[in-house]
Amino acid sequence: MSPTIKVLPDGDDVAAETGEALEAVLARAGVALSLYCGGRGLCGKCFVEIVGGEVAEARDDERVLAARRGLGPRFRLACRLEVAGDLAVRIPPSSILPRMPVLSQGVERSFLLDPAIRKIRLAVPKPELAEPEGLFDLVRARFPQESLTASPDGLRSLVRAWAARGPGDEITVVLHGGRELLTAEPGDTSERAYGLALDLGTTTLVVELVDLISGRLIDSAAGLNAQVKFGADVVSRITAAFGDPARAEELRRVLLDGLTGLIESLRTRAGVDPGDIYEAVVAGNTAMNHLFLGLPVDTLAVAPYFAGFSTLPPVSAAASGLAINPAGKVVVAPNLKSFVGGDISAGLAAVDAVRHPGNFLFVDLGTNGELVLKSGDRFTATSTAAGPAFEGMTIGCGMLALPGAVFKAAASSGEAVAVETIGGAPPRGVCGTGLIDLVALALRRGRLSPQGHILDASKTIPVAEGLALTQRDIREIQLAAAAVKTGVQMLLEAERLDVASLDEVIVAGAFGTYLDLENAMALGLLPRVPMEKIRFVGNSSLAGARAMLLSREERARCEALSGRVGHENLAQGPAFQARFVAALEFKEWS
Amino acid sequence: MDDLNALYGRMAEAIVSGDAEAAAALARRALAEKLDLPAAIERGFIAGIRRVGELWENGEYFLPELITSAACMKEAMAVLKPALEASAVAGLSRGRIVVGTIEGDIHDIGKNLVASMLAAYGFDVVDLGADVKPDRFIDAAVEARADLIGLSALLTTTMLGQRRVIERLRERGLRDRFKVMVGGAPVSRAWAAEIGADGYGENALAAVALAGELVARGRRPS
Numbered sequence A: 001m002s003p004t005i006k007v008l009p010d011g012d013d014v015a016a017e018t019g020e021a022l023e024a025v026l027a028r029a030g031v032a033l034s035l036y037c038g039g040r041g042l043c044g045k046c047f048v049e050i051v052g053g054e055v056a057e058a059r060d061d062e063r064v065l066a067a068r069r070g071l072g073p074r075f076r077l078a079c080r081l082e083v084a085g086d087l088a089v090r091i092p093p094s095s096i097l098p099r100m101p102v103l104s105q106g107v108e109r110s111f112l113l114d115p116a117i118r119k120i121r122l123a124v125p126k127p128e129l130a131e132p133e134g135l136f137d138l139v140r141a142r143f144p145q146e147s148l149t150a151s152p153d154g155l156r157s158l159v160r161a162w163a164a165r166g167p168g169d170e171i172t173v174v175l176h177g178g179r180e181l182l183t184a185e186p187g188d189t190s191e192r193a194y195g196l197a198l199d200l201g202t203t204t205l206v207v208e209l210v211d212l213i214s215g216r217l218i219d220s221a222a223g224l225n226a227q228v229k230f231g232a233d234v235v236s237r238i239t240a241a242f243g244d245p246a247r248a249e250e251l252r253r254v255l256l257d258g259l260t261g262l263i264e265s266l267r268t269r270a271g272v273d274p275g276d277i278y279e280a281v282v283a284g285n286t287a288m289n290h291l292f293l294g295l296p297v298d299t300l301a302v303a304p305y306f307a308g309f310s311t312l313p314p315v316s317a318a319a320s321g322l323a324i325n326p327a328g329k330v331v332v333a334p335n336l337k338s339f340v341g342g343d344i345s346a347g348l349a350a351v352d353a354v355r356h357p358g359n360f361l362f363v364d365l366g367t368n369g370e371l372v373l374k375s376g377d378r379f380t381a382t383s384t385a386a387g388p389a390f391e392g393m394t395i396g397c398g399m400l401a402l403p404g405a406v407f408k409a410a411a412s413s414g415e416a417v418a419v420e421t422i423g424g425a426p427p428r429g430v431c432g433t434g435l436i437d438l439v440a441l442a443l444r445r446g447r448l449s450p451q452g453h454i455l456d457a458s459k460t461i462p463v464a465e466g467l468a469l470t471q472r473d474i475r476e477i478q479l480a481a482a483a484v485k486t487g488v489q490m491l492l493e494a495e496r497l498d499v500a501s502l503d504e505v506i507v508a509g510a511f512g513t514y515l516d517l518e519n520a521m522a523l524g525l526l527p528r529v530p531m532e533k534i535r536f537v538g539n540s541s542l543a544g545a546r547a548m549l550l551s552r553e554e555r556a557r558c559e560a561l562s563g564r565v566g567h568e569n570l571a572q573g574p575a576f577q578a579r580f581v582a583a584l585e586f587k588e589w590s
Numbered sequence B: 001m002d003d004l005n006a007l008y009g010r011m012a013e014a015i016v017s018g019d020a021e022a023a024a025a026l027a028r029r030a031l032a033e034k035l036d037l038p039a040a041i042e043r044g045f046i047a048g049i050r051r052v053g054e055l056w057e058n059g060e061y062f063l064p065e066l067i068t069s070a071a072c073m074k075e076a077m078a079v080l081k082p083a084l085e086a087s088a089v090a091g092l093s094r095g096r097i098v099v100g101t102i103e104g105d106i107h108d109i110g111k112n113l114v115a116s117m118l119a120a121y122g123f124d125v126v127d128l129g130a131d132v133k134p135d136r137f138i139d140a141a142v143e144a145r146a147d148l149i150g151l152s153a154l155l156t157t158t159m160l161g162q163r164r165v166i167e168r169l170r171e172r173g174l175r176d177r178f179k180v181m182v183g184g185a186p187v188s189r190a191w192a193a194e195i196g197a198d199g200y201g202e203n204a205l206a207a208v209a210l211a212g213e214l215v216a217r218g219r220r221p222s
Helices: A022-028 A060-068 A135-140 A152-163 A226-230 A234-241 A245-270 A286-293 A342-350 A387-391 A432-444 A471-494 A510-514 A517-523 A540-550 A552-561 A574-583 B002-017 B020-032 B037-057 B063-086 B109-120 B134-144 B160-171 B189-195 B204-219
Strands: A004-008 A012-015 A047-053 A075-077 A087-090 A099-101 A110-112 A117-123 A170-176 A180-186 A194-200 A204-211 A217-224 A277-284 A329-332 A360-365 A369-375 A378-384 A405-411 A417-421 A460-464 A467-470 A504-508 A534-538 A565-567 B096-101 B124-127 B148-152 B179-183
Touching: A004 A022, A012 A022, A022 A087, A060 A075, A110 A552, A117 A277, A135 A152, A135 A180, A152 A170, A152 A180, A170 A277, A194 A245, A194 A286, A194 A540, A204 A245, A204 A540, A217 A245, A226 A234, A226 A245, A234 A245, A234 A286, A245 A286, A277 A286, A277 A342, A277 A540, A286 A329, A286 A342, A342 A360, A342 A369, A342 A540, A342 A552, A360 A471, A369 A471, A378 A471, A387 A432, A387 A471, A405 A432, A405 A460, A417 A432, A417 A460, A432 A460, A432 A467, A432 A471, A432 A510, A432 A517, A467 A471, A471 A574, A504 A510, A504 A540, A510 A534, A534 A540, A540 A552, A574 B063, A574 B109, B002 B020, B002 B037, B002 B063, B020 B037, B020 B063, B037 B063, B037 B204, B063 B109, B096 B109, B096 B134, B109 B124, B109 B148, B109 B204, B124 B134, B134 B148, B134 B160, B148 B160, B148 B204, B160 B179, B160 B189, B179 B189, B179 B204
Parallel strands: A004 A087, A194 A277, A277 A329, A360 A504, A378 A565, A504 A534, B096 B124, B096 B148, B148 B179
Antiparallel strands: A004 A012, A047 A075, A047 A087, A099 A110, A117 A170, A170 A180, A194 A204, A204 A217, A360 A369, A369 A378, A405 A417, A460 A467
16 A cells, blocks of 8 residues: 655645655645755755654754754655655645746736756865865766766866865855856855846846845846937947947947946845856847847848847856856847847746737837737737837927826816826926827817827917927827837738737736826727736836746746747838828727 | 819819829820820829828828829829820920839838829839849939939938948949939938938928929039
C-alpha cells in the first residue's frame, strides 16, 4: 500500500510512492513550493513542518539551514526528504512560491516567482592536500545536473570571494539561468538580490527597483527622456543618429545618463548597493532598443525599415553601461518587426497574449500607433504613422500630458465647456485625450462637420481662456485618427475578421488612462464595441519588463512571440490610400 | 452666351461638388455641341478646380474633397482627350512633370495627391510611384522630355535623398534642363534652398501654383 501524505492547512490527501521526494508529491498536489536552488538542498526555502508520521534524520547541512532560519527539528527540506510512510505535513506560507500580479489594472493575472538570477550560499571548505579539487569544480559539484559555466571574470571573482570567505567557509554564488556563474561574493549575501525593470519611452523613462528574492516592487522613478532635445518623435531621433555614429553615441549617452540618474535615486531611497543589482530588463520601441545598445539605426531610417535584431541573448551589464553590478546581465525585450518593438512585445507578455483565448486587438497609442491583432492563433502587427498629434506636438495649443494640460473636456451649461487639467493647474494647453473630448463635443454640438470643417463663424473651437483649436489643428487630429483607424481596419481585413468577432480591445499606454471611450468611438479612433470588451492596461511595457525580470517562463514566452508575429505593411498600395482618405471623416464604425 | 456661361458654371459646379457623372456628362455635351474645348476646359472645369482650391485654402475642404474633385476632373478630361488629340490643340498642356517618392520611402499619399491635382490643372504627369532611385527620376525626365521633376519624402531620414537627385543631375550635366520642386511633411522652404531645388510646395495646391510658375520661368527665353 502506497503512503498517503496529508497536506495541511488544506487537509488534502495525496498518494505518494515510497522513496519519492516530498517536493514532487506536493507539486502533484498543486503546492508550488519555492525551489530556489533547484531542489539542491542549498537555499533552505522549501522547509515544511512534519506534524505526523516517521521521517529519517536530517543531515548536518540541513540542520544548519533550519537553525539559521530559527526552525526546530520538525521542519524538513521538502526537496531532500524521501517519503518512507504516511505523513502529515504543514506548508508554511513562507515556503510557497509567491504569485506576482502582472498589471495593476485591466488584467487579473499572476505568475510564479522564478527569476533568472539566483543567489546561493555555499560552504566551501578548504580542499584537502590529498584531494586538491579546484574551487570551481567544488562549486559545480553542488549542482550536479547542471553544466555550470563561468567566464574568466566569474572565475576570478570566485577565487577572490573564497579567499575572503566568512566564518563557516561561506561564499555566495550568483547564478544566471541556472547555468552561468556570474560572480561570487564572500560570506552569505544570499538575501540581497535586486533587479531593474526599465521602460524606455520616446518621451518618458520609467525604472522600477525590484527585490528578486521576494519579487516585491520596492520603488519606481520616472523622468523625461532627455533625448527630446533631438526631437519629440521617434523618427527625429532616428534622423539625428542616421549615418552619424558620433551623434548616435551622444543619443546613447543622454539616454544612459537619464537612466543612471533614476537608478541612483531609487538606490539611494531604498539603501541598495549597485553591486547587489544583478539584472535589468529593458523594454523600448525598436529605435530606443537600438540607441540603448549603441546599434546603428540606419536600417530603420529608410525602407524596408528593418531592425538590427529581434531577440537577443542577455548582454553583459558592464557593456550595457547601466549602473548595476558589472557582472550582471541586461535583457532587451525583443523587437517584433520593423517599428513594432520591445515595448510591444513586453506589453503582449504582460497581457499573456499567447495564451489569451480568442481574438483581440492590442492598441498602443503613442507617437507611433502600434497595433497587434490576434486572430485565432495568428498574430499580425503594424505601426501607423499617426504622428505626434496626440502628444500635442502638431497642435497649436497642444502639449504633453503634464501639469496644466487639459486632459478631459465635457459639455457644461449652454455652450460652455468644462475642462479638467492634470494636477488641477490652470489650463496651459491640451493633451491627446483632451483633444479627443473637445472634437467629440464640437461634433455633438454641431460646431464641427464630420468632414472636419469648423462651422462656427469664429473658425475656432474654444477650450478655455486663451486656448482654442483652429481649423488646422482639427486637420492634424483627423490625419492622426485616420492613421490609427486605417491601421485597425486593414489589420482586420488582412485577417478577414470583423469587429464583432473581436473578443477584446486592449488599450495600452498612458494615453489609455484618461481616454474617454465613448468619444474615441464617436471619432472612429476605436471601432464601436460593447464597453465591457475594452480593457485599459496602462503601462504594459513596464509591467511586461517586470514580469520578464521575475519569471523565466514569462521571458521565454515573450521571446517566443517574436517568431510568431507577422507584419502588415500599411503604407504601401492603393488600398491604403483609399481607406485612409475615407477614414478622415469623424464617424463611428464597426 | 448666357447659356454658355451657365454651362461653364455647371461644369465648375460638377467639379466642386465632386459629381463625376455630371462632369463626364457635361464633357460629352461639350463634344456634341462642338464647343471650343480649350475654353470649356479653362472656364468650366478648371474654374471648378480653382474654386476647390479656394475652399481648401479657407479650410472648408480637406483631402477627401480634393481627391474626389480631382477624380471628377480626370473623368471629364478622359472624355475630352480623344477629341483634343485629334484636333491637335497645341499648348493645352501646361507642362510635363515627373513625380515620385524618394528612394527608401514608401509613403505616397501626398505624392499621389500632388500628381492628381497637377493632372487636374492640365499638367502631363508621369508618376514613378514610391521608393524611386535618383537616376530613375532623371532617366524618366529625359525620356519624357519633362519640364519638371517633383520629389516627395515623408520622413526626415529619406528627405536627404532629394539632395541626392539634384547632385546626380549636376553630375550628369542635366541640372539646367529640368526644374526641380520638392515637398513632403518634413520638407521646408529652407531645405529646398539648402539643396538647391527650384521650389517648395507646402501642399498640393501650392505645388500646382509652383509648377505653373517654374514652367513659365523655364520657357521664358533667358
